[in-house]
Structure formats: C-alpha cells, structure tokens
Amino acid sequence: MTSTPSGPRPSRRSETSRRAILGAAFELVGEVGYAKLSIEAIAARAGVGKQTIYRWWPSKGAVLFDAFLALATDGQADTTLPDTGDIAADLKHVLRATVDELTDPRFDLPTRALNTEVAHDPALAADYVERLDRPIKELKKQRLRSAQRAGEIASDVDLDVAVELLFAPLFQRWMLRSGPLTPEFADAVVATVLAGLRPRQN
Amino acid sequence: MTSTPSGPRPSRRSETSRRAILGAAFELVGEVGYAKLSIEAIAARAGVGKQTIYRWWPSKGAVLFDAFLALATDGQADTTLPDTGDIAADLKHVLRATVDELTDPRFDLPTRALNTEVAHDPALAADYVERLDRPIKELKKQRLRSAQRAGEIASDVDLDVAVELLFAPLFQRWMLRSGPLTPEFADAVVATVLAGLRPRQN
Amino acid sequence: MTSTPSGPRPSRRSETSRRAILGAAFELVGEVGYAKLSIEAIAARAGVGKQTIYRWWPSKGAVLFDAFLALATDGQADTTLPDTGDIAADLKHVLRATVDELTDPRFDLPTRALNTEVAHDPALAADYVERLDRPIKELKKQRLRSAQRAGEIASDVDLDVAVELLFAPLFQRWMLRSGPLTPEFADAVVATVLAGLRPRQN
Amino acid sequence: MTSTPSGPRPSRRSETSRRAILGAAFELVGEVGYAKLSIEAIAARAGVGKQTIYRWWPSKGAVLFDAFLALATDGQADTTLPDTGDIAADLKHVLRATVDELTDPRFDLPTRALNTEVAHDPALAADYVERLDRPIKELKKQRLRSAQRAGEIASDVDLDVAVELLFAPLFQRWMLRSGPLTPEFADAVVATVLAGLRPRQN
DNA sequence: TCGTAATCGAGACGGTACGTCGCGTCTTAAA
DNA sequence: TTTAAGACGCGACGTACCGTCTCGATTACGA
Numbered sequence: 001m002t003s004t005p006s007g008p009r010p011s012r013r014s015e016t017s018r019r020a021i022l023g024a025a026f027e028l029v030g031e032v033g034y035a036k037l038s039i040e041a042i043a044a045r046a047g048v049g050k051q052t053i054y055r056w057w058p059s060k061g062a063v064l065f066d067a068f069l070a071l072a073t074d075g076q077a078d079t080t081l082p083d084t085g086d087i088a089a090d091l092k093h094v095l096r097a098t099v100d101e102l103t104d105p106r107f108d109l110p111t112r113a114l115n116t117e118v119a120h121d122p123a124l125a126a127d128y129v130e131r132l133d134r135p136i137k138e139l140k141k142q143r144l145r146s147a148q149r150a151g152e153i154a155s156d157v158d159l160d161v162a163v164e165l166l167f168a169p170l171f172q173r174w175m176l177r178s179g180p181l182t183p184e185f186a187d188a189v190v191a192t193v194l195a196g197l198r199p200r201q202n
Numbered sequence: 203m204t205s206t207p208s209g210p211r212p213s214r215r216s217e218t219s220r221r222a223i224l225g226a227a228f229e230l231v232g233e234v235g236y237a238k239l240s241i242e243a244i245a246a247r248a249g250v251g252k253q254t255i256y257r258w259w260p261s262k263g264a265v266l267f268d269a270f271l272a273l274a275t276d277g278q279a280d281t282t283l284p285d286t287g288d289i290a291a292d293l294k295h296v297l298r299a300t301v302d303e304l305t306d307p308r309f310d311l312p313t314r315a316l317n318t319e320v321a322h323d324p325a326l327a328a329d330y331v332e333r334l335d336r337p338i339k340e341l342k343k344q345r346l347r348s349a350q351r352a353g354e355i356a357s358d359v360d361l362d363v364a365v366e367l368l369f370a371p372l373f374q375r376w377m378l379r380s381g382p383l384t385p386e387f388a389d390a391v392v393a394t395v396l397a398g399l400r401p402r403q404n
Numbered sequence: 405m406t407s408t409p410s411g412p413r414p415s416r417r418s419e420t421s422r423r424a425i426l427g428a429a430f431e432l433v434g435e436v437g438y439a440k441l442s443i444e445a446i447a448a449r450a451g452v453g454k455q456t457i458y459r460w461w462p463s464k465g466a467v468l469f470d471a472f473l474a475l476a477t478d479g480q481a482d483t484t485l486p487d488t489g490d491i492a493a494d495l496k497h498v499l500r501a502t503v504d505e506l507t508d509p510r511f512d513l514p515t516r517a518l519n520t521e522v523a524h525d526p527a528l529a530a531d532y533v534e535r536l537d538r539p540i541k542e543l544k545k546q547r548l549r550s551a552q553r554a555g556e557i558a559s560d561v562d563l564d565v566a567v568e569l570l571f572a573p574l575f576q577r578w579m580l581r582s583g584p585l586t587p588e589f590a591d592a593v594v595a596t597v598l599a600g601l602r603p604r605q606n
Numbered sequence: 607m608t609s610t611p612s613g614p615r616p617s618r619r620s621e622t623s624r625r626a627i628l629g630a631a632f633e634l635v636g637e638v639g640y641a642k643l644s645i646e647a648i649a650a651r652a653g654v655g656k657q658t659i660y661r662w663w664p665s666k667g668a669v670l671f672d673a674f675l676a677l678a679t680d681g682q683a684d685t686t687l688p689d690t691g692d693i694a695a696d697l698k699h700v701l702r703a704t705v706d707e708l709t710d711p712r713f714d715l716p717t718r719a720l721n722t723e724v725a726h727d728p729a730l731a732a733d734y735v736e737r738l739d740r741p742i743k744e745l746k747k748q749r750l751r752s753a754q755r756a757g758e759i760a761s762d763v764d765l766d767v768a769v770e771l772l773f774a775p776l777f778q779r780w781m782l783r784s785g786p787l788t789p790e791f792a793d794a795v796v797a798t799v800l801a802g803l804r805p806r807q808n
Numbered sequence: 809t810c811g812t813a814a815t816c817g818a819g820a821c822g823g824t825a826c827g828t829c830g831c832g833t834c835t836t837a838a839a
Numbered sequence: 840t841t842t843a844a845g846a847c848g849c850g851a852c853g854t855a856c857c858g859t860c861t862c863g864a865t866t867a868c869g870a
Contacts, residue, residue: 049820
C-alpha cells in the first residue's frame with residue numbers, strides 16, 4: 001500500500017523525489033487543508049512529475065500517511081512513557097501533552113486530514129492502525145501494565161479498552177469540536193477512568 | 203448556514219425541490235461515498251438545476267447535514283432513553299444500539315461523510331453540535347441524572363464528561379476501525395466507566 | 405462536424421468564444437506548426453476553457469478547418485476569376501497567384517497543417533472538399549467553360565479533370581518540396597496542359 | 607539524417623534491433639495511423655529499449671522513412687518501366703498501377719503518414735526526394751525520353767514537368783480524397799497530358 | 809584471453825498535453 | 840422571482856508519451 005522505508009525498495013526509485021514529495025505534501029496540507037490539497041500541487045512543489053507520485057502511491061491519503069510516518073520515524077521514536085510510580089500523575093501528564101499536540105495549529109490541519117482520510121479508506125486504515133496507532137498504543141499499555149503490577153489498576157482490566165477509554169474522549173472533542181479541549185478536561189477524564197480501573201476494595 | 207425547515211422560509215422556495223435534493227444527496231453519499239459526491243450529480247438525480255442548490259446551501263456538507271436533519275426530524279424524535287432503574291442495564295442497551303447503528307451498512311458511509319465533513323468545517327461543526335449532537339447528548343444526560351438521583355452515580359460527576367467517556371470509545375473504534383466494534387466492547391466500556399462514576403464507598 | 409456559421413446554431417453558444425478560438429488556432433498554427441499545436445494552448449490564448457473547444461469541435465483539425473473557413477468567408481468571397489478573353493494569359497495569372505499564396509510564409513504552415521490533417525481524416529476531408537475546395541474549383545471551371553465557349557478549349561474536355569491537371573502539380577511541388585515552385589513552373593504547366601486541352605485541328 | 611543501410615555503419619549496432627524497429631513501425635502505422643504512432647509503442651512491439659531508437663533516428667518520421675526505404679530496397683528495385691513502343695498504352699498501364707497501389711488498404715495509412723510527415727519536415731523531405739522520389743521519377747523520365755526519341759513527344763518538353771503533370775493529379779486526389787481515384791481518371795489524365803506533349807503539327 | 813567500452817533491454821524520471829469531470833457563476837426561457 | 844437547463848472559465852484529475860537518464864547484462868573488439 002505504502003512505501004516501505006526500510007527493506008529492499010525497488011532499487012531504481014529516487015529517494016530524493018520521495019522525500020521531496022512527502023515534504024511538499026505535509027507542507028501543503030497545512031497550508032490549504034486536505035480538501036484543496038491536489039496531487040498536481042504536491043508534484044509542483046516537490047519539483048516532480050505527477051507520474052512519480054502515481055507510480056508509488058495509490059492515493060492522496062497514502063502520500064499523506066507516509067508523510068506522517070516519515071516524520072514520526074525521523075524524529076526519535078519515543079521509546080517509553082514517563083513512569084514516576086504515580087499512575088494518575090503520569091496519565092495526566094500524557095493526556096495534557098496529547099491535548100497540546102492536538103491543539104497545535106501546525107498539526108491540526110494535517111492530522112485532521114489524515115484521520116478523515118483513514119476514516120474513509122479501510123485499506124489505509126489498516127496501515128494506519130498497524131504502523132502508527134498500534135506502536136503508540138503499545139507504549140500506553142506498557143505504562144498501564146506497570147501500574148497493574150504496582151496494584152494501582154485491577155489485574156483483570158483489559159488494557160486495550162482502558163487505553164481507549166482514556167484517549168477516545170480527547171479524540172472525539174478534537175474531531176467534532178463538541179466541547180473545549182482543555183487540560184481540565186484531560187484531568188477529569190483521567191480521574192474518572194482511573195476510578196473505574198482501580199482494584200475493588202472488597 | 204443551513205436551511206431552516208420550520209419558520210418563515212422564503213415564500214417562493216420550492217419544497218418539492220428541497221426534498222428531492224436532500225433525498226438525492228443522502229442516496230448518493232451512500233452509493234459513491236462523500237469524496238465522489240458532486241453537486242452536479244445531486245442536481246441531476248434530483249431533477250433540479252444546480253443553481254437551486256447553490257442558492258439555498260453554502261456547501262456540499264451543508265446539504266448533507268440538512269439531509270440528516272430531515273431524516274432525524276421525519277422519524278419521530280426519540281424523546282427519552284429507557285429507564286428501568288438499572289443504569290448498567292440501560293446503558294448497555296443504549297450502547298449496544300449505538301453499535302448496531304454505526305455498524306448498519308446503510309448508515310455507515312453517510313455518517314462517515316457527515317462526521318468527516320464536520321471535522322473539517324468549523325461552521326458546520328457548530329451547527330452539527332447544536333442541532334444534532336446536543337439534543338441527543340441531552341437525552342443521555344437526562345438518564346444519567348436520573349441515576350445520580352437514584353444514588354447509582356456520584357453526585358459530583360460532570361455529566362457532559364460522563365457521556366463522552368461512554369460514547370467516545372465507540373465513536374473512535376468506528377471512525378478509525380482501530381478495533382472490533384462489538385456488543386462485548388460496549389459492555390466493557392459501560393462496566394469500567396460506571397465503576398468510575400459510582401459514589402465513593404467511604 | 406463543424407459549426408455552421410449561418411443558420412440556427414445552438415442559441416446558447418458564445419459567439420465571442422468561437423471567434424477567439426478560431427483566431428487563436430490560426431495564429432498558433434502559424435507560430436509553432438501543426439504538430440506542436442495543442443488544444444491547451446489554443447484555449448489559453450483564446451482565454452477560454454478547454455471544454456468549450458471540446459464541446460463544439462470533434463478534433464484539432466476541425467477547429468483549424470473552421471478557422472480557415474472563417475477567414476475565407478470573412479474576406480470577400482472572390483466571386484469570379486479574371487476573364488480577358490485570353491485563357492492562356494488568365495490561367496498563367498491565376499497559377500502565378502497560387503504560387504505566391506503557397507509561398508507566402510504567413511500561410512505556409514497553416515495551409516500545410518490543414519492539408520495534412522485533411523489527408524488523415526476522411527470526415528474532415530468531406531467537409532473540406534465540400535466547403536472550401538469545391539467552391540474554388542467551381543470558379544476555375546467557370547473560366548474554363550467560358551474558354552470552351554470561345555473555342556479555346558475542346559468541347560469534350562472534362563473540366564474537373566482539366567482543373568486538376570492545372571493545379572495538382574503546384575500542390576504536389578509545394579507539399580513535398582519536390583522541386584522549385586516558381587512562376588516559370590506555373591507557366592510551363594499552363595502551356596503544356598492548354599496544349600492538351602485545345603480542340604483537335606482536324 | 608537517417609541511417610545509411612549500406613556503407614560503414616557503426617560496427618556495434620544491432621542489425622536485429624534495427625530490423626525489428628522498422629518492422630514494428632510499419633506495422634503500427636498501418637494499425638493506428640501516424641498521429642497515434644508512438645516511439646514508446648514501436649519500442650515495445652520491437653522488444654527494444656526506447657534509447658535504441660533515439661540513438662539511431664532523429665524523429666518518428668525518420669524511422670518511418672527508413673521503414674519504407676527498407677521495404678523498397680528489399681523488394682527488387684524495378685529497374686525500368688514497360689516500353690512497348692506505345693507511350694499512351696504504357697503510361698496508362700503505369701498510372702493504373704499507381705492508382706492500384708494508392709488504393710491498396712495495406713499501404714494507404716503508412717503512405718499517407720510518410721507523405722504528411724515529409725510535408726512538415728523539410729529535412730526529411732530532402733531525404734525523401736533524394737532517396738525515394740527521385741529514383742522513381744528517373745525511371746519515368748527514361749520512358750518519356752524514349753518516347754521523345756520515337757517522336758511521340760515534342761523534343762523541347764521538360765521531362766521533369768511532364769512527369770509531374772502525369773502523376774500529381776493522382777497524388778492530389780488520393781491525398782485530399784477530392785474525387786474518385788479510378789482507372790478511368792488515370793486514362794483521362796494520360797490522354798489529355800499526352801495531347802499536350804505531342805509535337806506540334808506545323 | 810581478457811578486460812573494457814559501446815550497445816543493449818528495461819524502465820524511472822521531470823515534463824507537457826491529453827480528454828474528462830466538476831466547480832461555482834451566469835444566461836435563457838418557462839411557469 | 841424562482842425554476843430546470845446547461846454554457847461558460849477554470850482547475851484538477853489520472854493517463855499516455857515525450858526525450859533524458861541511469862541501471863546491470865551482453866557482446867565484440869583491441870591490448
């Protein structure tokens with residue numbers, strides 16, 4: 001579906017062009033939004049023939065996805081979440097950081113673009129979940145697992161569900177602008193969800 | 203922003219055309235998806251001039267939104283959620299129903315279309331939240347308020363947050379296809395969130 | 405096949421655009437030649453959308469043909485050839501004029517373009533023969549008929565053939581550059597062909 | 607301009623590829639016409655890299671010209687025209703054969719392609735006149751010269767002009783489809799032109 | 809006999825133009 | 840005044856070829 005940055009890519013492919021395309025795509029989506037993002041413009045900005053894009057990517061969304069992936073990969077991969085021993089404090093920290101990221105105007109448009117494109121294209125969604133979503137979710141689950149071992153979270157909790165309970169409310173508020181996306185909201189989510197995750201007293 | 207179905211509409215406006223347009227829009231978005239939905243096609247299917255659409259709606263998204271609104275309004279507005287006295291059972295019922303609705307292939311594409319359009323267009327989002335999202339949310343809050351009165355939920359809980367904790371996970375799984383959207387998932391969400399909402403024992 | 409300049413054309417068609425297109429086409433073919441003449445460039449030069457060309461003409465050649473036709477029609481239609489009573493002198497005059505025209509650098513490229521396009525496209529050829537070639541041929545035949553009445557040309561001569569005998573050699577030399585296209589050549593053609601057309605002495 | 611089939615060609619050149627290219631070009635031009643003939647398709651059909659074509663020919667027209675030349679050369683070069691002593695009969699025979707050839711569907715498209723390409727490209731035209739046209743014209747002039755010696759044609763006739771008078775009308779009718787290209791037309795041309803070429807009685 | 813340099817097939821590359829679709833605006837004629 | 844119809848200027852689509860440019864893999868000299 002998308003290019004494999006590691007592994008044996010077709011030897012003839014131009015790495016220069018690939019990078020220029022991903023860069024141009026990310027820039028442009030931030031400038032004009034996803035709806036007005038055109039392959040034509042990406043090619044022009046990247047100094048590349050349109051065919052070079054069509055040759056290697058099946059859709060606008062796939063290009064955008066690779067652009068995100070490149071960014072996530074080039075930046076050091078955060079290897080773990082903070083673990084101070086206090087799960088409530090750590091989660092508040094992470095959720096507040098997530099709020100900041102979603103609120104950052106540089107990422108707002110591109111991230112919306114990627115998410116809505118993923119929503120429409122099941123094939124892209126599979127890639128997205130596999131290559132971007134899951135690795136991050138894994139980090140979050142690790143931290144929760146650590147809290148489980150420390151007895152802060154009940155041992156029978158399904159961590160996949162737990163992670164979604166924590167982050168989905170942020171995602172929805174951001175996506176639909178259905179309410180203010182503030183640190184306070186993040187704190188409230190953490191407090192309530194953690195209360196539900198705690199081991200039963202009896 | 204969008205047509206006002208009740209109230210003093212321009213007297214010369216053709217109600218027949220309006221209905222035909224909304225109907226055609228809803229049908230088409232289900233057939234070809236939002237990306238390939240064109241004003242041109244809506245007009246053709248509705249047997250209407252393009253200008254008639256441009257005259258009354260500011261965007262494709264607005265037409266789609268009105269189409270949803272018409273559907274939601276024509277169907278009797280559910281005026282209240284079930285209240286058996288058992289909040290857990292009632293919520294499981296409602297969330298399972300939500301899962302069914304999101305899973306229904308007749309609504310999948312149009313609903314995705316509306317949600318992603320809302321995600322991109324803040325003006326449309328305001329309308330959406332005001333006219334579709336809030337009324338439904340109000341019903342859900344009512345049921346939670348009743349549970350609060352019955353002592354099943356702590357009295358200091360912010361019901362807006364509570365509703366989002368319950369439904370956002372479904373929304374996210376559906377939107378990003380990040381996991382199976384099953385009744386079991388709905389039950390797990392209800393169980394955990396309710397545990398967090400319950401009054402503290404001490 | 406091509407627009408009908410007189411008669412009930414589709415009432416909605418823009419006459420301004422039509423003229424701009426034909427003008428641009430004629431200019432451009434003279435500047436860049438037929439091979440590098442593009443619909444894209446014609447549209448741009450004419451300040452017109454490409455679709456407006458595709459809507460009304462089936463091919464590049466048809467546009468060019470109409471451009472020629474407009475020129476031939478707008479200029480006063482030569483209604484008759486010179487008739488001094490001396491067929492040899494008159495024909496030499498006409499053939500020399502033809503040589504001049506074919507040699508004129510302003511008409512060389514466009515005329516080649518039209519002729520080669522006609523050579524490839526039978527439908528266009530029919531139009532060409534009917535609307536451009538035949539009227540001119542008719543004038544030439546008229547002059548020959550007059551000579552026939554005057555006894556300068558045998559009465560049993562097929563005038564269609566006669567006209568072709570006179571002009572085809574010029575056409576071929578011009579088309580294939582197979583020899584110098586000079587007044588002298590024109591004179592030689594007239595002399596020899598007329599000799600063949602004269603009434604038998606016996 | 608074009609490859610020199612005899613003489614010291616670059617020793618490393620692949621004769622196999624050359625033949626495959628010329629063959630493919632001739633086939634394709636007959637199948638799709640000159641306008642849609644592409645180097646890309648010739649290379650593919652010939653099983654050859656595009657560069658191999660660009661290395662040895664300057665243009666599509668040059669390839670086509672060489673293809674014709676190869677055909678004309680491979681078939682034994684007709685070394686002389688029939689000479690029964692009756693110039694009228696012999697010419698009718700030759701012109702009728704020319705009509706047949708121009709009418710042959712296998713040669714129609716390729717020959718049109720070559721001729722129109724020659725019309726547009728002066729450099730190619732020079733080659734064409736030199737290597738294809740002139741040799742054939744020479745044969746025709748030889749036959750006329752023989753008739754001149756036999757007193758069937760006036761001694762002061764310019765044979766170059768005479769040949770063109772005879773063949774240009776066929777060429778024009780074929781090229782522009784301006785009239786039926788029949789044996790009768792050929793006969794009429796021969797009759798009239800010969801009448802003009804005959805020695806003056808007085 | 810063996811480099812080694814030219815040529816080969818293949819096909820990616822930056823481009824131009826294709827012919828089509830849909831945009832949002834505008835004009836027309838009917839109701 | 841609104842409507843259905845649809846032409847208009849425009850911009851982007853996804854495709855076909857252009858002519859140039861690497862890539863190995865032959866291949867036929869000349870050292």
